Amino acid sequence: MKKCLEIESENMFSIDEMIVPYKGTKAGSLRQYLPSKPHHWGFKIFVRAGISGMVYDFLTYTGKSTFGTGQGPVKDLGVGANVVIQLCKTIKKPLDCVVFFDNFFTSLPLIVHLKESxxxxxxxxxxxxxxxxxxxxxDRGLLRQGRGSYDYWMDNEAEVAAVK
Incomplete structure (x- = not known):
């Protein structure tokens, strides 16, 4: 992992989960079952990768002990948000960067936290x-308005926008 952090990084990142296939039984609770993945059994790893696909940081999912003792998670944000925060802490120039993630990780408090902290x-x-x-x-209201319709909500104080 230290070698990944030494690589000169890009300024656009994606955070997602992946599974490293493992069918053995010696891994105990580290081995996860994910029916939606092509390989159902294996090690679940959260990854921060650049737009080129290069992995810059990763975090192995170990259940409750994922964040260790010294890196305590942020209260009330959930596991997904805490994974994003942990992986973003290692970004070298955060003011120049943008991070993308899917609905497993996203919440409005997370977006505000990343911006403020x-x-x-x-x-x-x-x-x-x-x-x-x-x-x-x-959805029905937008369908009635026709193709290309959208709605948005903004919080100018927190500098957050939601678009549908």
Whole structure:
């Protein structure tokens, strides 16, 4: 992992999960079963990669001990958000970077936290249940308005926008 951190990095990153196939039984609780992946059994790894596909940092999922004892997770953000925060802490020039992630990781508090604590800009798809306090037009309403319709919500104080 130290060698990954020494590589000269890009300024656009994607954070996602991957599985390293492993069918053995000696790994105990480290081995995960993910039915949606091509290889169902293996080690679950969270990765921060550049737009070229180069891996710059990774975190092996170990259950409750994923974040160790000294790197405590941020309360009330959830596992996905804490993975993103942990992987973004190693970005060398965060003010020049943008981080992308999917709806497993994204929440409005995470985006605000990344901006305020690390100075990172971020973009992600988000689940409906994570849009607390953000009212957007429902799907039917947008369909009635026709092709190309959209709705948005902005918080100028936190500098966050949600677009549907």
């Amino acid at each position: 690390l100075g990172l800009r971020s973009l992600g798809t988000i689940r409906k249940n994570r849009l607390k306090g953000c009212t957007l037009e429902d």
